[in-house]
Amino acid sequence: AAKRSGKDRIRHFRPGMRQGLRDRSKLETELREGLGRDEFFPVYQPIFALNSGTPVGFECLARWKHPQRGLLLPELFIPIAEETGYITELSLKMLRQACRDARRWPDALILSVNISPLELRDANLATEMLAILKEEGISPNRLSVEITESGLIADPRAADTVLSRLKSAGVSIALDDFGTGYASLQHLRELQIDRIKIDRSFVQQLTTRTNSEIVRASIALARNLSLGITAEGVECSDSVDLLKDWGCDLGQGFYFGKPLSASEATESLLGGSLSDSALRGGQVDAA
Ligand code: C2E
Ligand code: MG
Ligand code: MG
Ligand code: MG
Numbered sequence: 001a002a003k004r005s006g007k008d009r010i011r012h013f014r015p016g017m018r019q020g021l022r023d024r025s026k027l028e029t030e031l032r033e034g035l036g037r038d039e040f041f042p043v044y045q046p047i048f049a050l051n052s053g054t055p056v057g058f059e060c061l062a063r064w065k066h067p068q069r070g071l072l073l074p075e076l077f078i079p080i081a082e083e084t085g086y087i088t089e090l091s092l093k094m095l096r097q098a099c100r101d102a103r104r105w106p107d108a109l110i111l112s113v114n115i116s117p118l119e120l121r122d123a124n125l126a127t128e129m130l131a132i133l134k135e136e137g138i139s140p141n142r143l144s145v146e147i148t149e150s151g152l153i154a155d156p157r158a159a160d161t162v163l164s165r166l167k168s169a170g171v172s173i174a175l176d177d178f179g180t181g182y183a184s185l186q187h188l189r190e191l192q193i194d195r196i197k198i199d200r201s202f203v204q205q206l207t208t209r210t211n212s213e214i215v216r217a218s219i220a221l222a223r224n225l226s227l228g229i230t231a232e233g234v235e236c237s238d239s240v241d242l243l244k245d246w247g248c249d250l251g252q253g254f255y256f257g258k259p260l261s262a263s264e265a266t267e268s269l270l271g272g273s274l275s276d277s278a279l280r281g282g283q284v285d286a287a
Contacts, residue, residue, distance in 0.1 A: 028084050030066065031077060035089055039065050042094050042101070043259035046268075047112065047230065047252045050244045055269075057110030059146070059252065060098040061259050062090065078116065078148075088119045092128060099136035101262040105269055112144040114176065117153045126165035140170035146197065147173065149181025156190055163192050174230065178218060188225070196222050200233020200253065206242050219246045 034040060044058035064072040081087040095113050102111045119125055133140055145166060153159045163173055174195040178184050179202055188196070198218050202211045215231070222229040231243050234253030243251060260268060 024080070027077070027080055031064075031080055031084065031086060034064060034066065035086060035093070038093075039067070040090060040093060041065065041262075042098050043261055044098075044101070044265040045252060045259040046257045046265075047110070047250055048256045050240060050248060050251050055109065056250060057112055057144070058102075058105075058265060059112040059259075060094055060114070062094050062114075082116055082118050087116050088122060088125065091115050091119060092132060095129060096132050096136060097262075099133060099138040101265070102138055102142065103136070104266050107139075107142070109142070109269075110144050110172075111138070111142055112146055112174065114146045114148050116148055117159070120147070120153060120159035120162050121155045123158045123161045126162045126169075129166065129171075130169050140166075143170075144172045144174055144195070146176040147187070147191070149175070149177045149184065149187070153183075153187065153191070159191065167192055167194075174228075177232075179214060188221075193227060195228035195230060195250075197230040197232050197252075198248075203231045203233040203239060203243075203253070204235055206239050212242070215243070215248075216246050219243075219248050223247055 041063055042060040043063055044060060046055045047057045047059060048054065049056050062074050062078070064077050066072050078087070081090050091113065098111055098113060102109070115125070129143075129145075130140065133143060167173060172194040173192060174197055175181075175184065175187055175191070175193045176197045177199040178196040180199045181187065187193070196218065198215055202214050202218075204211075206212050206215060219229050228250065229248050230250040230252060231239070231248050232252050234240060234243065234251040234255045236255055239253075240251060240255065257268075
């Protein structure tokens with residue numbers, strides 16, 4: 001009977017699992033080909049100073065224009081890029097394109113790019129990033145690197161080397177998704193961080209007691225450590241008011257604007273629409 005139920009179970013679960021694995025390995029191949037065919041491109045979400053209500057920069061977010069599957073989001077392809085080792089190639093491509101786009105924006109605007117902790121294992125990463133900045137004519141002072149907390153930092157010494165090099169060149173470092181990572185507080189202690197970004201899952205619903213306490217405590221912690229603090233996932237004006245009261249300096253989210261294509265970002269700056277509501281609800285077109 002045991003054997004039979006085992007068989008049944010196999011019959012029950014295998015087809016879906018096999019399908020899943022096939023899809024996965026297909027996506028891996030497609031990701032590699034897509035990188036070669038430049039199917040990945042950045043979109044830009046504005047970041048605002050809460051007190052003045054003015055834009056201070058853009059966060060660069062990767063998109064994949066897949067030839068059959070359409071526009072794909074990072075949650076689908078970043079994990080695959082991490083597992084297959086293509087994440088650094090992807091990040092460096094995004095950085096280069098972002099530098100080219102940022103050349104058309106005012107010098108004062110910060111460009112923020114994401115890197116995964118896995119990339120920090122390669123001590124050469126800083127050299128490669130700085131070379132791209134130089135080649136593309138962007139000052140390191142304009143760059144902020146967000147360490148996305150998708151995993152533990154496996155090699156703290158390599159990570160320290162990379163971050164030290166970036167920092168001494170003038171790049172600033174932010175700890176992304178603060179509060180949700182595997183080791184947010186440990187990273188805060190061990191890495192040379194300039195800013196934390198509070199994860200949107202806490203900011204989106206500031207009306208719940210737990211979330212508001214976590215956000216307030218995170219802001220207080222950041223301020224006591226003389227770090228900057230960005231709230232992600234700001235979706236309404238009530239949140240802006242609360243975050244300002246609590247001492248948060250920067251905000252990002254659908255209330256201020258959705259991620260924009262490069263040309264939309266440039267137009268919004270030229271037209272001055274970034275400081276008013278014209279940008280809110282703006283959509284990115286994949287073309
Ligand atoms: P993240 O760095 O925390 O980026 C913020 C994400 O929150 C973006 O999703 C953005 O579209 C979304 N978002 C912003 N404001 C709001 C809001 O008000 N409400 C809601 N519900 N969502 C909001 P996206 O573009 O899907 O990116 C997901 C994650 O993928 C990013 O999270 C980042 O961790 C990662 N990622 C994106 N591009 C890259 C990249 O080039 N390299 C690496 N390593 N990771 C990347
Ligand atoms: Mg980020
Ligand atoms: Mg984040
Ligand atoms: Mg996030």
